[in-house]
Amino acid sequence: xxxxxxxxxxxxxxxxxxxxxxxxxxxxxxxxxxxxxxxxxxxxxxxxxxxxxxxxxxxxxxxxxxxxxxxxxxxxxxxxxxxxxxxxxxxxxxxxxxxxxxxxxxxxxxxxxxxxxxxxxxxxxxxxxxxxxxxxxxxxxxxxxxxxxxxxxxxxxxxxxxxxxxxxxxxxxxxxxxxxxxxxxxxxxxxxxxxxxxxxxxxxxxxxxxxxxxxxxxxxxxxxxxxxxxxxxxxxxxxxxxxxxxxxxxxxxxxxxxxxxxxxxxxxx
Numbered sequence: 195x196x197x198x199x200x201x202x203x204x205x206x207x208x209x210x211x212x213x214x215x216x217x218x219x220x221x222x223x224x225x226x227x228x229x230x231x232x233x234x235x236x237x238x239x240x241x242x243x244x245x246x247x248x249x250x251x252x253x254x255x256x257x258x259x260x261x262x263x264x265x266x267x268x269x270x271x272x273x274x275x276x277x278x279x280x281x282x283x284x285x286x287x288x289x290x291x292x293x294x295x296x297x298x299x300x301x302x303x304x305x306x307x308x309x310x311x312x313x314x315x316x317x318x319x320x321x322x323x324x325x326x327x328x329x330x331x332x333x334x335x336x337x338x339x340x341x342x343x344x345x346x347x348x349x350x351x352x353x354x355x356x357x358x359x360x361x362x363x364x365x366x367x368x369x370x371x372x373x374x375x376x377x378x379x380x381x382x383x384x385x386x387x388x389x390x391x392x393x394x395x396x397x398x399x400x401x402x403x404x405x406x407x408x409x410x411x412x413x414x415x416x417x418x419x420x421x422x423x424x425x426x427x428x429x430x431x432x433x434x435x436x437x438x439x440x441x442x443x444x445x446x447x448x449x450x451x452x453x454x455x456x457x458x459x460x461x462x463x
Contacts, residue, residue, distance in 0.1 A: 205237040212239075229256045260284055358438030361431055365423060366439075374443035380418045382411045385443035395450045399436055399458045429455040 202220050203212040214222050218240065236252040260283035267279045363372065370376050374385035384390050389397045403424035408417060423432065432455045440447040 200240070200242045203239045203241075205239065207234055226256045227258055229258075231257050231259050357431075358434035358436075359442075361427070361435045362438050365427070366435065369418065369420075374439070374445075377418075379414070380416065382414070382416050384439050385445065387411070390439050391445050391447045393448060395436065395440070395448065395454065396458060396463060398440065398447075399432065399450060399455055400462070402432055402436055403455070403459055404462075424459055429459065432459075 199217055202216045202218050204214045204216070204222065205211075206213050214220075216222065224236070233253065233255050236254065238250045238252070240248045240250075263282040263284070265280040265282075267273070267277060369381040370384050371381075374383060376383040389401065392398065401420060403422065405422035406420040408415060410416075423435070427435070429452045433450055433452045436455070437449040439445065440449060
């Protein structure tokens with residue numbers, strides 16, 4: 195290298211001889227495998243063309259040997275008697291293969307973890323006991339009965355309910371309207387109709403089953419034709435519709451059963 199050129203000299207630790215002299219910018223490799231584990235210092239001396247020098251020191255630490263973990267004794271501990279110490283060494287730079295079993299130092303489960311686990315187990319047992327032996331107010335509910343797999347059978351109720359309302363809406367409401375008031379001069383109202391509110395439901399069921407046309411109701415002749423819904427609906431469905439009509443829009447007539455519909459369908463009366 196020419197004396198007139200700027201240069202960079204690299205020194206390691208206190209060695210008076212540089213490990214390398216370069217012309218800036220310089221790139222070199224520092225082989226730490228030849229160094230002992232522990233603290234070291236790289237000293238860089240740069241000289242410009244006029245002979246002025248600059249120095250920079252870079253301390254670093256080498257650890258090519260296995261890492262060491264110590265459990266049971268910490269710096270500054272005050273100990274007495276016998277002390278159980280566990281030492282692990284892992285991750286050496288010279289090892290060709292990684293050893294998973296040595297990656298972590300075994301340690302006992304901390305006391306707080308055991309306390310937390312016992313608390314969770316105790317709470318779970320308490321909760322299970324409360325669910326298995328609940329207060330009477332909760333034990334009598336359908337929700338608890340279903341959870342226990344012992345739901346009592348539902349009480350029998352007259353045919354109809356929501357099914358009747360749905361069937362009425364899809365088969366009858368176009369003519370008699372959703373409010374049961376019918377269409378003046380075309381289709382009679384069902385709200386307050388003597389046939390619908392009669393104690394004897396035979397006439398009502400007969401009309402729904404077999405249809406009707408041209409009958410005078412309250413002095414008004416309705417030319418619209420009532421379809422024979424018995425040709426399209428089952429006894430259950432007919433009973434649901436009839437019960438919906440007999441208990442809606444202020445009507446409060448006795449309800450019927452499916453067997454009533456079956457009898458009238460078979461005998462016509």
